[in-house]
Amino acid sequence: MIKRSLAGRLLLWLLPAFIVALVLPAVVGHWIDDPWLCALICAPAVLAWVTWCVHRALRPVNSLFRALSGATNSYRDGEYNFGIHWAGDDELARLVEAHGEMGQVLRDQRQGLVQRELLLDTMVQHTPVAMLLLTPGGDGERRVVFANVAARTLLHGGRRMEGYPFDHVLQHAPREMVEALERGGDSLFAVASEEEGGEEQVYHLTRRQYQLNGRRQELLQLWRLTTELRRQEVQTWKKVIRVISHELNNSLAPIASLAHSGGELVRRGRTDQLGPVFSTIEERARHLEEFIRGYARFAKLPQPNLQGVEWASYLASLRSQIGFRLEGQSQDLHSRIDHAQLGQALLNLLKNAHESGGDPAEVTLRILPVPGHVRLEVMDRGSGMNEAVLQNALVPFYSTKRNGTGLGLALTREIVEAHGGRISLHNREGGGLCVMLHLPA
Structure with missing residues (x-):
């Protein structure tokens, strides 16, 4: 022992x-x-x-x-x-x-x-979501430290881009995508795809900040939503058909009943009682007319009647109708717009900003000149939009309001695109929503 x-x-x-x-x-x-x-x-x-x-x-x-x-x-x-x-x-x-x-x-x-790392890498590499991880370099420039297959295909022709400066990667990216990537916060934007015959592809950008190995990292994710939005549009149109059918039945059924009752009164010679019948028929017909006109306004938006506008005076007249804080230099900025249509679009956005739940005094309209365009930003300090709402906000008849028609933002997009511009939405840092309009200068 x-x-x-x-x-x-x-x-x-x-x-x-x-x-x-x-x-x-x-x-x-x-x-x-x-x-x-x-x-x-x-x-x-x-x-x-x-x-x-x-x-x-x-x-x-x-x-x-x-x-x-x-x-x-x-x-x-x-x-x-x-x-x-x-x-x-x-x-x-x-x-x-x-x-x-x-x-x-x-x-x-x-x-x-x-x-687990092998499984995670396999999942990340084969996900259809484009993912990039950026980190500040020694020269202060952001560099790509990770990019999956979808990101390489979307931004770099399928080639590896680890170690490249992020600005170098963005040199060949579409302008709409570059603008979305350069501004802060999440956003929704559309890009015309040459591979899809010029058809517009919708993307949702999310960005998150991390601390990894003592260094600040930024994760960017680009979700392609075109297919999902098309599916959502089909469901939306089905919903529209059900709503219109319901409203037509609610109006036509009593009109048919009252017309039958009026005929019976005439046959019996009691024409003195026809007044209330015709009055009710007229009321229901006018209600149906207003209902159809509201939807036709969206479906048959006329081509804009473009006229020259000096933005300083135009925005001043807009402030007389609804309150907002004006930022940026609007002097000497000119465009050709349809005064009535664009005014309707901006008033709708400003009204939404006032109803966002934030301080009405924080509702801001910012105007900025960019090369070849004028950028208008309608901002609030409300609760913003969650990811699901942000993805579907521009879909016709999609609404989170109890009595909303879901036509406001969709009609605004139609007006802006008819002017040759585009619209995008993103949540602001510190809370709130920013709706950005790009209009030709």
Whole structure:
């Protein structure tokens, strides 16, 4: 049992040293009578012998400690493919056994992490959502540190772009996409695709900030929503047909009943009671006429009658109808617009901003000149839009209001696009919504 302990092993190595320390003075004292001289001769010999015994006893232990230290450094460097052997059956053997179990746990954990990373990378690489991870470089310029297959196909012709400056990647991207990527917050925008025969493709951009390895990272995701929006439009038109059918039935059924009742009164010669009948028929017919006219206004929007406008005076007249804070320099800015249609669109956006739940004093209309265009931004400090609403906000007849028709933003988009412009929406940093209109200058 003593041999199986570290203390017992050390004791067995020191026991001969103790024997030598006892026997050597007696032997030397037999030849030398002077005790001081005998001690002076024996002490160095005994000390050298004890030192040699301790060194031999601890040499395997020191080798084990060096091996454990090297193994710990290898673990730190991510290397786990080795083991340590100890021939004894003492405390050090149990230490080596515990160290081996720890290494096995680390190997299993690393293998599990590798498998999960492989699965995650496979999922990320094959998702249809374009994903880019950006980080600030040493020169202050954002660089791409990760891009999946969808992002490489969308922005870089299928080529890898890790390590490229983000501005370099955007050189060949569509202008609408560049503008959406350069401004802050989430946004919804449309791009004309040459591969789809010039058909407009709708994208939803989301961006999130992270701290990774002590550095700030930005994750960009581009969702292609065209197919989903088309499916949503089909469902919306079905809903429209049901609404129109319901409204027509509600009006035509009483009109038919009243017409039958009027005919019966005429047949009986009681024409004095026809007044209320005709009055009710007229009321229902006018209600039906107003209902149809509202939907026809959206479906048959006339081509804009373009006339020159000086934006400063035009926005001043708009402020007399609804309150808002004006930002930007509108002096010397001119465009050709349909005054009535665009006024209707801007009033609708400003009304929505007032109803957003934010401070009405924070409702802002900003006008900015951009190359070849005039940009109008209607902003509020309300609750903004969640992702689902942001994706469907421009779809006709889609509304989150209880009594809303879902035509406001859709009609605004029709008016803006008829002017040769475009509309986009994004949530503002700090809360609120920004509706951005680009109109030809």
